[in-house]
Every structure is written in structure tokens, then in C-alpha cells.
Amino acid sequence: MSSVTSQLSSRSLSLTDLVRKSSQTERALFALIVLSLYNAFFTTNFLTVATLRVNLTQVATIVIVAVGMTFVIGSGGIDLSVGALMAISGALAPKIFTSQWGPLSNEWIGIPLAIVIPVLVAGAFGYFNGYLITKFSIQPIIATLVLFLGGRGIAKALSDGNLVEFNTPHFSYIGRGRPLGVPVQVILMIVIVIVAVWALRSTTFGRYVLAIGGNERAAELAGVPVTRVKRQIYVLCGLLAGLAGLIVVAINTSSDPYQVGDGMELDAIAAVAVGGTPLTGGHATVAGTVIGAFFIHQVRYTLISHGVPDGTTRMVIAAAILVAVLLQRPKAGWR
Amino acid sequence: MSEHPPTPPGSQDVLLEMRDIVKVFPGVVALDHARLTVMKGEVHAIVGQNGAGKSTLMKVLNGAYRKDGGTIVLDGREVDFITPHQAQVGGISTIYQEINLVPFRSVAENIFMGREPRRFGLIDWPRMNREAREILAHFGIQLDVKQPLLNLNVALQQMVAIARAVSFGSKLVIMDEPTSSLDEREVATLFDAIHRLKASGVSVIYISHRLDELHEVGDNITIMRDGQTIEETSLASVSKLEIVARMLGKNIGELRREGTTGFAERKVDIESAPFYRAAHIEAEPVLRDASVELRKGEILGLSGLLGSGRTELARILFGADKPDQGSLTLDGKPSPIASPRDAIREGIGYCSEDRKAEGIIPEMSVRENLTLAALPTLTKNGIIDPNEQQAIVDRFVALLSIKTSDVEQPISQLSGGNQQKVLLARWLCLNPRLLLLDEPTRGIDVGAKAEIHHLIETLADEGMSVLMITSEIEEIVEGSNRVTVLRDGQTVAEFDRAQIGQDAIIAAMAEGSDPMPDTVEV
Structure with missing residues (x-):
């Protein structure tokens, strides 16, 4: 009897040890693997190319937005406006390529502009966020709340409040195209992730982002151009949100100002947090964010494919985020 | 005594x-x-x-x-x-530098907060306002007690805090730096209130x-x-x-002791013309008329009591703060420095006295902390050159004998002395012409202290200028080629090598008795 108890306690001890020594990113990866194994055995059709492709297609937009969010959070900020920026960019694109006005009616001019301009507009709104934060010292959560609330209104105004449907195969290619069988947005995602990993590690910009997140006053005194870098961060986040918005409307061949990017800000923040980037800033991991995005997406996929209602799904995702944040506390453990 | x-x-x-x-x-x-x-x-x-x-x-x-x-x-x-509240009930009130009252509530409410006079379970407003007026009148102050506290200036807010203390029946009022943000007239009002407290038997x-x-x-x-x-x-x-x-x-008249610091006797010829000078700097709330000059290859000691404006002056030299009045001249021209970034471009570095809040980036490694200011020089098209970076890190870790198991170790794990060396290296790798050091040896063990003294001296020998702020009088006396003394935000004395002595410096810090030499003209 006593030997059993001691065995049990020694096993649980070593497990606690394992949890304590591992990084948050490793823990998220472990959780993702466990979840994938579960799905491999208990979810029909999980291990098929079609399912894999659908999952990758769906996770790509979360990853793209969450990469931008990783830079924002790494600098000690937060961006609640990404979902609304997706809606603005998604509403703007059909406006451009369905335009009958002169040169835009030509597909070869209209479609490239319908991709470039919405992304740049989303970037400009990102600059607006950064401007509010740096110029007036408004806390990021409040500054980006402005567009979180107002941005969808702008998107609605752009589309006259209606769902806009279109049939423009060349535009939809960025959501539906599959060169060599790989969805276009998955290729975009991979490129963005690789560039982001490299930028965070090897560029002055990446170093400045983390220096500001780690100790803004010290960074300023070490000559880091804090104002400029912060604005660049929010522009970057806006550009990526704009791109994600285009992908969503391209997949749907329609743009609904109420639906595009709805709830994306929370998915992105959750992916960043679960992946091991502390919300206090100063440290960031793009790879962790990718794992976090896959994890959150797969939790949702698993629950939905097993017929769990949407409300419960949300609660489970909320619980997963809570666990992740609790584990992130310095010297993880219960007080 | x-x-x-x-x-x-x-x-x-x-x-x-x-x-x-x-x-x-x-x-x-x-x-x-x-x-x-x-x-x-x-x-x-x-x-x-x-x-x-x-x-x-x-x-x-x-x-x-x-x-x-x-x-x-x-x-x-x-x-x-056990709690400040208990102490207050027991007769001890504290009036802090930052007044801990509620800005949006009325003066009367602030005075009576937590003990509002009541009638039928509701606040008896007429009585509360009347009593608040009476208490303030006792201090010779008449004002509308119904207006929100934030309408009042700092001195009057302090009066309200004092009135609150009195209404508690305090026997003892603690005032921590009460005049630090007051102008002369407001100080007079405060002193008047203190005299009245005293007259009514309250201790302060x-x-x-x-x-x-x-x-x-x-x-x-x-x-x-x-x-x-x-x-x-x-x-x-x-x-x-x-x-x-x-x-x-220190004892008055105590002779200058040799060898208590890592500074050796320096006999160097200092170029006579200053390259950077700040003249008649005023900056609220501390600096009133501060002037300082820096010459090539000298160690200038900036001395003064706490609150005399030493750090404030250094921050202005570094572009971290802007003066309200006064002129900064660099290389004979009006200084172009408007931010730390500008100062760094002009070859100036600054080590803050608060290493933790303004120096280290705790999550970052020794390597990343060391090269933070140098990044623009290590970068092509925004991309950091890893080899050049490593070379600099290796060179300065060896040069300053920074003790770290690995340059990838987070800087927060290093000892205070080694953190300070990393921060010094952050500037030295830029080969600056002027280094502003605010309390460079605070919280550092004796060995590291001597090393840093020696380093400062070597750098000055090689032509770099150092402005050294320190509360340790030995460091000033033994380390400086010249000393500028600040008192209450004013430059009150300057000493050159031959005149530097502990007694004279202490006298200037306390009384500013030394006549201000006629060195500043712009």
C-alpha cells in the first residue's frame, strides 16, 4: 500500500519536474501532438490529404495575423483591431476589381490593385494605431479598441452594409489556387513565417522590438528610436491583417463586413500566448506562435467534427488559453 | 556636537x-x-x-x-x-511627496473621507463643508471647499492633506520632502502651516x-x-x-586619504577649450541655473547632494530631457542634440544611476545588451552582421573581464558589477568622446569598483572625456581632474585639480560658499 503511494507520488513529482523545466513552446507542441494523435485515432478522415489541406487552408489566416501580433506583443503592446482591419481590406478589394471605372475594369490592372491597395490601407490603419499609441501615450489596448469598434463600421460603409458576392477567379486564386497541389495561402504563410523568424533574430528591427518590450526606458536611452519602431510594428501588424482579409474573401468568393475576421484578434492573441510569447513583452517566438495557432485551430476542428456545439467550443478554447497563461507565470506553480 | x-x-x-x-x-x-x-x-x-x-x-x-x-x-x-490606517487612528499622519488624495472629489470630502459626519444615515453636507472651512481657516486659508481638489495647486493640495491630518487629531505629522515641487511662495505658505501646527502642540x-x-x-x-x-x-x-x-x-578637516579608490594620481594636460558646455540651464522643477563644461580627456566630477540636480543635468546633456532655459554648445555651435539618439550620433554615452529601470534589458542576453546601442554600426540594410557582432562582444567581454558563463546568458543573471561592465561596454564599443556616468559604482562590490575606476582612468588617458556623478566623496576627490558642484539646481563652485579637496567640496555642497569662478560665458 505504502509502496504504491510512494511510487505514485514519485511519478507525479517527475511529471511536475518535466512541466517545470520545459518551455511554454515545448508544452504547446506536446499538446498539439497529443491532440493530433487523438484525432488520428478517433476522428474520421483526419489523416487524409483533403482534411490536411482544409486544415492548413483555415489555419493559414490565423498564422499570418498571429505573426504580426507576435511582434506587437513582443514589444509589450497588443492589437485588438486586426479582425476589423481584415474586414476593411476584405470590403475594399471587391470594390476595386468589380469597378467599371476606366483602367480598373481591365483585369490586369484591377486585380493587382485590388490586392495591393487594401493591404496598404490596412497598413495605414495600423499606422494610425501606432500614431495614437506613440503620439498621445495611449495604452495599446485602448488605442486599438478604437478601430476594433470603428473599423467594422468602416467596412460596412464600404460595402453598403451588404454581403458582396463576386465571381472573379483570378482574384480568388489567392484563396483557392493550388500550385503543385499546395494552397496559395499556405505558401504565403510559410514565406511570412520564415521571414518573420529571420527578422526577429537577425535584423535591427527585431532586436529593437524586443528591447522596447523588455525595458522601454532603457531602450530609449540606448538610442533605440522607440516611436518609429512602435509605429512600424503596428503597420506590419496591419499589413498582415489586410492580407489575411483578402485571403478570407477570396476563399468565400464573397465579402461580408460582419463576418470577415470576426473574433480573429482573440484567436491571434491566444495563438501568441499559447505559443510561449509572454504578454508582458521582451521575448517572442514566431515558431511558438505557429504551434499555438495550429493548436487553437485543431481544438476547434476536433470539437466541431465531434459535433460539440459552438458555445462549448468557445469555452474549451478559453480554458486552453487560461491554462497556457497560468503556465507562463514566472516560476510556474501554484501560489 | x-x-x-x-x-x-x-x-x-x-x-x-x-x-x-x-x-x-x-x-x-x-x-x-x-x-x-x-x-x-x-x-x-x-x-x-x-x-x-x-x-x-x-x-x-x-x-x-x-x-x-x-x-x-x-x-x-x-x-x-500594523497598517498606516492604524497609525493614523493612533495619531500619526504622513504627508507624502505625491499627495495621496482623490483629485475628483471636493476639498471637504477629501478632508473627511472615511469619517464623513452623518445625519439620518446620510452625509451631513452642510456640517462637513462648514467644518472643512473652519479647519482650513485655522491655517489662514480661505477657499471654496466644494470645488474638486484638482483645481488647487500642489501647495494648497498639501494644505488639504495637512488639514486632513489635523482633523484626525494627529499628534505627529510626517512630511517627506514636502517642498520638492513647491515654488518659493508656496514654501512660505507651507512653513506658515507648520508653525501653526507647532503652536497647537502638534509635532512634525x-x-x-x-x-x-x-x-x-x-x-x-x-x-x-x-x-x-x-x-x-x-x-x-x-x-x-x-x-x-x-x-x-567625514570629519571636517580630515585629510585627504590616498588609495581608498582605484584611481591613481593623474597628471595629464587637459586641452583648455571645452567642446561641450551647458550654460545657465533651467528645467522645472529642479535645475535653476546649472552650468558645466567638458574638455577632451578629462574626468569631470559632478558633485552635489541628492536632489541638487546632478542627474537632471546629465540627462539634459544626453538629450533625454529638454531644458526650459539656457544654452547647450557643442563644438562651438548650438548643440544639435534633441534625443539620446542624437547624442549617441555625436559620440556621447550615458549610464543611468538606475541600472535596473534604465540600463539593462533583463530578458536579453549579455550579447544583445552589449550591442544594443551599436546596432546601427553593425548593420547593413537593417541586417545585423553576426560576425562583427560576435567580434565586438568577445573583445569587450575580455577587455573588461566580464564574468559570464556564456554571452547568451540573460544579463539579469549577472552580478551588479558585471551588469555595469556590460552597460559600460555598450557605450565603449562605440568609441565615444564623452561618457556620462551617473553613480557608476553604486551597488557594486569593492573589487569591481576598483576595476571600474581603473577603466575610467584608462579611457580618459586615451582622450575620452568622462562626466562622473557620484555620492562617494573619495571618488570625486581622487578621480576627478576638475569638479563642478551643484546645490539646489545651481552651479555653485568649480575646482580644478590643484584646488580639489574634500573639505572645500563638502563646504560647497552644503553652503555654496566658494565664489563661482567666472568660467561661463556664452
Whole structure:
């Protein structure tokens, strides 16, 4: 009897040890693997190319937005406006390529502009966020709340409040195209992730982002151009949100100002947090964010494919985020 | 100067007696058998350098901290307040530098908050406003007590805080640096209130770095150093110079001691023309008329008591703050420096006295911290050159013998001395022409201290200029080629090598007696 108890306690001890020594990113990866194994055995059709492709297609937009969010959070900020920026960019694109006005009616001019301009507009709104934060010292959560609330209104105004449907195969290619069988947005995602990993590690910009997140006053005194870098961060986040918005409307061949990017800000923040980037800033991991995005997406996929209602799904995702944040506390453990 | 309190303990007139007070924080003894005796109806000054234990002693008294040893006797009864609220009920009120009142509530509400006069379970507004007016009138202040507190200036807000203390029936009011943000007229109002408190039998503990004020309002003084009570005496019997000497732990007339620091005797010819000068700088709320000049290859000691404006002046030289008045001249032209980034471009570096808040980026590695300021020079098209970066890191870790197991180790894991060396290296790798060092050896062990002294000297020999701010008088005396002394935000004295002496510097810090040499003209 006593030997059993001691065995049990020694096993649980070593497990606690394992949890304590591992990084948050490793823990998220472990959780993702466990979840994938579960799905491999208990979810029909999980291990098929079609399912894999659908999952990758769906996770790509979360990853793209969450990469931008990783830079924002790494600098000690937060961006609640990404979902609304997706809606603005998604509403703007059909406006451009369905335009009958002169040169835009030509597909070869209209479609490239319908991709470039919405992304740049989303970037400009990102600059607006950064401007509010740096110029007036408004806390990021409040500054980006402005567009979180107002941005969808702008998107609605752009589309006259209606769902806009279109049939423009060349535009939809960025959501539906599959060169060599790989969805276009998955290729975009991979490129963005690789560039982001490299930028965070090897560029002055990446170093400045983390220096500001780690100790803004010290960074300023070490000559880091804090104002400029912060604005660049929010522009970057806006550009990526704009791109994600285009992908969503391209997949749907329609743009609904109420639906595009709805709830994306929370998915992105959750992916960043679960992946091991502390919300206090100063440290960031793009790879962790990718794992976090896959994890959150797969939790949702698993629950939905097993017929769990949407409300419960949300609660489970909320619980997963809570666990992740609790584990992130310095010297993880219960007080 | 007697070593005993002016009135023996146990006397009828003693209001407060703190004996053998001990307070230990992890790794630090903050109070080491400190004592304090306050008489009824007196204004009692407490002075001491940063870290001497004044604030800790007050926090033990008002219940913000629990003491680890000693006894506190208030009005003949032993007390041990656990919370500031208890202390307030027990008759001790504290008026902090930052006033802890509620800005959007009315003056009357602030005075009576938590004890509003009630009638039928509701607040009796007419009575509350009337009594608030009466209390303020007692201090010769007439104002509309229904207006929100934020309408008042800082001095009047302080009056409200004092009125609140009085309405509590406080026997003792603690004032921590009450005049630090007041102008002269407001100071006069405050002193008037203090006199009235005194007249009504209330005792005041008055903490200030402004020595002139002490003699104006104070009766007795307690001088603290390193957590101990060094001196308790009457203010009439002690000069400002003596106070400063005791605070710093020096005897007047003590000869200059050699070899207590890592500085060797330097005999270098300093180019006579200054390349960077700040003239008649004014900046609210501290600097009033501060001037300083820097020449190539010299170590300039910037001396002064806490609150004299040393750090503020250094920050202005570095572009971290902007002066309200005065001129900055770099290389004979108006200075183009408007930000730290500009200053760095002009070859100036700055090590803050607060390493943790303004120096290190704790999550970042030694390598990343060391190269932070140098990144623009290590970068092509925004991409960091890893080889060049590694070469710099290796060179400076070796040069300054920074003790780290791995340059990828987070800087927060290093000792204070090694962190400081990394921060010095952050600037040295830029090969600056001027380094502004604010308390470069604070919180550092003796060995690392000597190394840093030696390093500063070597750099100056190689032509770099150093502006060194330090509270340790030995560092100033032995390390500097020239010394500029600030007092209350004004440059009051300058000494060149031949004139540098501990007594003269202490005298200038305390009284500014040395006539200001005619060196500043722009």
C-alpha cells in the first residue's frame, strides 16, 4: 500500500519536474501532438490529404495575423483591431476589381490593385494605431479598441452594409489556387513565417522590438528610436491583417463586413500566448506562435467534427488559453 | 556636537521615542539599531543620503513596514502599528511627496473621507463643508471647499492633506520632502502651516534635502547614515557644513586619504577649450541655473547632494530631457542634440544611476545588451552582421573581464558589477568622446569598483572625456581632474585639480560658499 503511494507520488513529482523545466513552446507542441494523435485515432478522415489541406487552408489566416501580433506583443503592446482591419481590406478589394471605372475594369490592372491597395490601407490603419499609441501615450489596448469598434463600421460603409458576392477567379486564386497541389495561402504563410523568424533574430528591427518590450526606458536611452519602431510594428501588424482579409474573401468568393475576421484578434492573441510569447513583452517566438495557432485551430476542428456545439467550443478554447497563461507565470506553480 | 538626544528620554515632553529599530530586507540591513526622539510640539528634521534609512524608519513608524526589532513609544505607551490606517487612528499622519488624495472629489470630502459626519444615515453636507472651512481657516486659508481638489495647486493640495491630518487629531505629522515641487511662495505658505501646527502642540517630522529649510523651520535634527542614527542634536548647534560632513561620514578637516579608490594620481594636460558646455540651464522643477563644461580627456566630477540636480543635468546633456532655459554648445555651435539618439550620433554615452529601470534589458542576453546601442554600426540594410557582432562582444567581454558563463546568458543573471561592465561596454564599443556616468559604482562590490575606476582612468588617458556623478566623496576627490558642484539646481563652485579637496567640496555642497569662478560665458 505504502509502496504504491510512494511510487505514485514519485511519478507525479517527475511529471511536475518535466512541466517545470520545459518551455511554454515545448508544452504547446506536446499538446498539439497529443491532440493530433487523438484525432488520428478517433476522428474520421483526419489523416487524409483533403482534411490536411482544409486544415492548413483555415489555419493559414490565423498564422499570418498571429505573426504580426507576435511582434506587437513582443514589444509589450497588443492589437485588438486586426479582425476589423481584415474586414476593411476584405470590403475594399471587391470594390476595386468589380469597378467599371476606366483602367480598373481591365483585369490586369484591377486585380493587382485590388490586392495591393487594401493591404496598404490596412497598413495605414495600423499606422494610425501606432500614431495614437506613440503620439498621445495611449495604452495599446485602448488605442486599438478604437478601430476594433470603428473599423467594422468602416467596412460596412464600404460595402453598403451588404454581403458582396463576386465571381472573379483570378482574384480568388489567392484563396483557392493550388500550385503543385499546395494552397496559395499556405505558401504565403510559410514565406511570412520564415521571414518573420529571420527578422526577429537577425535584423535591427527585431532586436529593437524586443528591447522596447523588455525595458522601454532603457531602450530609449540606448538610442533605440522607440516611436518609429512602435509605429512600424503596428503597420506590419496591419499589413498582415489586410492580407489575411483578402485571403478570407477570396476563399468565400464573397465579402461580408460582419463576418470577415470576426473574433480573429482573440484567436491571434491566444495563438501568441499559447505559443510561449509572454504578454508582458521582451521575448517572442514566431515558431511558438505557429504551434499555438495550429493548436487553437485543431481544438476547434476536433470539437466541431465531434459535433460539440459552438458555445462549448468557445469555452474549451478559453480554458486552453487560461491554462497556457497560468503556465507562463514566472516560476510556474501554484501560489 | 553631542551624541545624546537634546532632552533625556523619559522626560515629560517626549512625544515619540524609537529605540534600537531594526529592519532587514533580503540581503540588506536597512535599519541597524536606529533611534529617533521627537519632542511634543517640535519640528524635527531627519537628513541622510539615499539609502540611509530615513524612509524605512518612517514606514516602520507609520505601519507601512513591520519592524524586525526595537521599541516604539508614543505618548508614553508602547505601540506597534500594523497598517498606516492604524497609525493614523493612533495619531500619526504622513504627508507624502505625491499627495495621496482623490483629485475628483471636493476639498471637504477629501478632508473627511472615511469619517464623513452623518445625519439620518446620510452625509451631513452642510456640517462637513462648514467644518472643512473652519479647519482650513485655522491655517489662514480661505477657499471654496466644494470645488474638486484638482483645481488647487500642489501647495494648497498639501494644505488639504495637512488639514486632513489635523482633523484626525494627529499628534505627529510626517512630511517627506514636502517642498520638492513647491515654488518659493508656496514654501512660505507651507512653513506658515507648520508653525501653526507647532503652536497647537502638534509635532512634525520633516524630511528634506534642502538644508536651508531645515534651519528655517526645524528645532532638532537626526542625522542618519547606513541605517544608523549618527547624530541627534539641536539645529541651532550645528552648521550646514557639519550636517553634510556627518551625512557623508567625514570629519571636517580630515585629510585627504590616498588609495581608498582605484584611481591613481593623474597628471595629464587637459586641452583648455571645452567642446561641450551647458550654460545657465533651467528645467522645472529642479535645475535653476546649472552650468558645466567638458574638455577632451578629462574626468569631470559632478558633485552635489541628492536632489541638487546632478542627474537632471546629465540627462539634459544626453538629450533625454529638454531644458526650459539656457544654452547647450557643442563644438562651438548650438548643440544639435534633441534625443539620446542624437547624442549617441555625436559620440556621447550615458549610464543611468538606475541600472535596473534604465540600463539593462533583463530578458536579453549579455550579447544583445552589449550591442544594443551599436546596432546601427553593425548593420547593413537593417541586417545585423553576426560576425562583427560576435567580434565586438568577445573583445569587450575580455577587455573588461566580464564574468559570464556564456554571452547568451540573460544579463539579469549577472552580478551588479558585471551588469555595469556590460552597460559600460555598450557605450565603449562605440568609441565615444564623452561618457556620462551617473553613480557608476553604486551597488557594486569593492573589487569591481576598483576595476571600474581603473577603466575610467584608462579611457580618459586615451582622450575620452568622462562626466562622473557620484555620492562617494573619495571618488570625486581622487578621480576627478576638475569638479563642478551643484546645490539646489545651481552651479555653485568649480575646482580644478590643484584646488580639489574634500573639505572645500563638502563646504560647497552644503553652503555654496566658494565664489563661482567666472568660467561661463556664452
